[in-house]
Amino acid sequence: MNTIKLTYKISLIAILSIGMLFTSCESLELDLADNPNQLTPDQSNPDLFLNSIQVDFGKVVERFGAIAGQVTRIDNMFGRNYQNTYSPADFNDVWSGSYQSTGESFDDQNGHSQTFNGILADVRALKPLAIDGELYHHLAISQVIEAYTIVTLVDFFGDVPYTEAVQGSTGNLNPVTDSGATIYAAALELLDEAIVNFERDVTNEPENDFYYSGDWDNWIKAANTLKMKIYLQRRLVDNNAIADFNAIITSGDYIQTASEDFQFSWGANEIQPDNRHPRYANNYEGDGADEYLSNWLMNQMSNNDDPRIRYYFYRQTNAVPGAEIAPNEETLSCSLESAPQHYIDGNFTFCFLNNGYWGRDHGDDDGTPPDGFLRTTFGVYPAAGRFDDSSFQGISQGDGGQGAGITPIILSSWVDFMIAEVAMLNMDIPGARTALNNGLTKSITKVATFGALDTSANLSFEPNAAAISSFVNDRLADFDAAVTPDDRWDVIAEQYWVALFGNGIDSYNFYRRTGYPTTLQPNIEPNPGNLIRSFFYPADLVTNNSSVQQKPNTDQKVFWDTNPDSPAFPPAN
Template identity: 40%
Template sequence: MKKISNILSLIIAALTVMLGCESTTLDVVESPNALNPSQASVDFFLNQIQLMTAQIHSGEEGRAENGLSQFGMEPVRIQHGFGPTYRENYDPSDFDRVWDNVYARALIDIRTMNPLAEEAGQFTHIAIGQILEAYIMMSMVDFFGDVPYSEAAMGGEGILNPTVDSGATIYQAADQLLVDAIANLNKDETSLPSDDLFYNANEDQWKKVANTMRLKLYLQTRLASAEGFGASVSTSRINELIAGNQLILDPTDDFFFQWGTNNASPDSRHPYFDANYDGAGPSSDFYTCNYYMNLMANQYGEPDPRIRYYFYRQQEDFSGADVVTKECVTEISLPSWWDPSEPYCLVPATNGLSGYWGRNHLDDDGIPPDDAFRTLHGTYPVGGPFDDNSFRNVSGSGAVNEGLVGAGISPILMSSYTYFMLAEASLTLNTTGSARDYLETGIRQSIGTVMDFGASLAEGSGFVPTSTAIDSHVAEILATYDAGNNTDKLRIIVEQYFIALWCNGIEAYNTYRRTGQPDNLTPAFTTNDPGPFLRSMWYSQTAADSNTNITQKSAPSTPVFWDTNPDGFVD
């Protein structure tokens, strides 16, 4: 009681002094969480926009969905999707967080940052924002088709129900953003970004990103019938970009987001690491598709050199597979629609590697007690463990310290991607350069990037691929390429692109709808007819419910503007 009396006396005395002053200035500082735009730092805005881009790509810690990449990997058999039909594979509410990150965060931050940066002469900040805005909006069109853009993030001006713009219009705007970004990067600025999370304010590297995004844009639209797009335009623009020699052509210019190792307050680890190694067992959403693991393990005479960096096997074989842990092992015969040469329940050990435990496409069975059996994401790119044949159960409490402890990357535009895009362009549009040479360079650069990323874990394991093994693997792919017709050649280019695209489902999903390759993907697991393929995704449930100008699709099978392929082109 005495302490309380003393405290009250001090408070009264302080108030008496303050109120007794003829003039008192309190200089109240607003909460940093409630700063108005005039008080905000352009650098802080830019960092937040960059983080949002990574989260739109790869998701966030602790959430059921993991960004557009997961939504893209599942339909094309890289990651497993539950189905059992395409219509049921996703619910519109699954896309709420992505839409929220785009429209309530990234675009608003860009719109708020730009006038501040313009006034301060910080043109590099503006350019980076333009490049990321172009990437984000192209991705929204790629997944959802016609979406709000010209009236988006204008709630302060009274536009609460923004209209949707055509995908072609948004792509045209994105291309102009990239052109304008390059112009801004060539201007003299008052100050460079103080903490650029991608390139440490290297303007030359950002120019290469902008140009490579334009390559991606014009390859994507080579089939489009909308004005300003199509094969002739794509051929011309791509040849100009090749001649300009300002693309991401070397791994030192790779465009990726680097995650950290902090596991709380905030969790800075790669979201896929969190989903696989949070100490409570892997997330039910994280099964790798058997097709994809078989592609890497058994497509050629030896396993792909990247396989031990991509996946971690907890089991040496399938001796633990029974009716409880993997129900399909009890099935005596294959479904009538299944190609016997394709993996059905288990990935075969054709090339001597066993224990790859995944799921088949659109398998909607419940989740069995298989935490200790499931093959998990490995070192590249999520920062997990390297597969050194230790076959440890890494699903327990110690999992948080596995591998690189989550210091993975979100691979957005890697140099190998550039070469695979150029290979497709050369083969389909007859653009400058040899498709075969581009293919070889893409494979070699991808292998090199993956091995460099996981070198600290692989060293001394006895399983680091030798240069002889790599050369032999590449030679076998090229020999198969040389022996094939143009359809075979395109299939091989896309298969190798898919392998390089591990954990980048955005480009894999786009490439499949654009090319129809690989044309030998495994079918749906439980039904011969899973319905029309996901030529686009549902609109966000929240967006469709709250915006009177958005009408939910009758089915997620409406092609986006650049996908002019016929019905049934992909399945």
């Protein structure tokens, strides 16, 4: 299966309970009273538009984050040829979610239905209502969300329609694309405006703030941190980017603690509506898990005794064919095959891992055998599945945290890895080491809070303080022992990847920006083609908009990517 599909159907008319504070155990409960695609400007309710914007944003980030994670081995990618792994039609749903819904629901390969209202369409509808009513906090939230959305569209597709897009029934039905650089600049302007609006007096507060529960100081920190992300992403084409990044660091007004993390929280309802985390809903089913997890990531964490591994992954069995037990052609056909020569030459793991970690190699597109109750699946972080307490049982609906997990958007631990990148660029090795230490510690601390979501788990299997300290010290020792700058970059990048589990957008950007880590498992196909530098435009865009022509291939770089052409860069395909 190419992508993690979203299963979240939502009504924005009746809110039953609000739990979108930034803690691991709170969730959103929504009633399915009306069709969200019937939400139109003539309803003139700013809260309804803001609700729609916030929820669609969580779904869009989850979708983009899953695809990017697959390309960068955080998740499993199903496809041997990069050019053909993701078709233009694969992006119709997230395009609709970002711009404007066509009114249709999208079904994935497993029959899961999903509905979007359209972030930018609702932002456009909200803005005049918010200004007329002096609802500046409504407006500010929508501006932060719009900024993140349009930057992500550029990061995935390059130049996209923006200035002429989503202008209502009288607008241009064939809007031209704006340059990625122009859209990035517009995002920075939106964030500056949002910061001002968060500080203004208002006539009424939003009925629901699903991210920070009305803490406007935290929203300002999120806006500033998104600016840092933008500066870092365009640093190859912006001589002032690092100085601008450091200016925000100096101000101290950015995300630094878990209480300030920018994330979307899912609910635990299975029906009416199903608001569970999509990775839970897609895998904790009657027929077992639907998706495979990344052998590269599981091997990386297992070999390093990573204390987060029991939170990230739940093993349904304690043995994998070819490892502890005999090869099995029916359940794991590759266990009877020889490793490709380029895997042997690079000393990469192939097909199976020890200790029950049953996943797939990068690009393995073999058929799906009857292993739904054997393969490793998503754990309690971030999808709120089961904590791995070595019970080795088949999963079922309702297990673990019942799907009340999170989609991380910008976490405090990730910010430390951003700081580490800047330190490495400035040849500040002590600073990079400190940031690495901080990022690891914050990530582990946050992930460990999710164990409590699985009330049936034996939490005696949680790592103790000594195990956590040993892991962090070992990674710092790896950094200290690095012989070359490349080796230090690899240590930072590998741990950044682990911390990004749940949203691979920043790994995809980092990889194209830096070329690290160089240790990634290559595609199982010896000649898979060049790494995707940007994705094909969505099919609906090129079919319905005569101003946009489809790209000839996925080698087209986004405006900030000035690195050499593939396959020389990045080093691993």
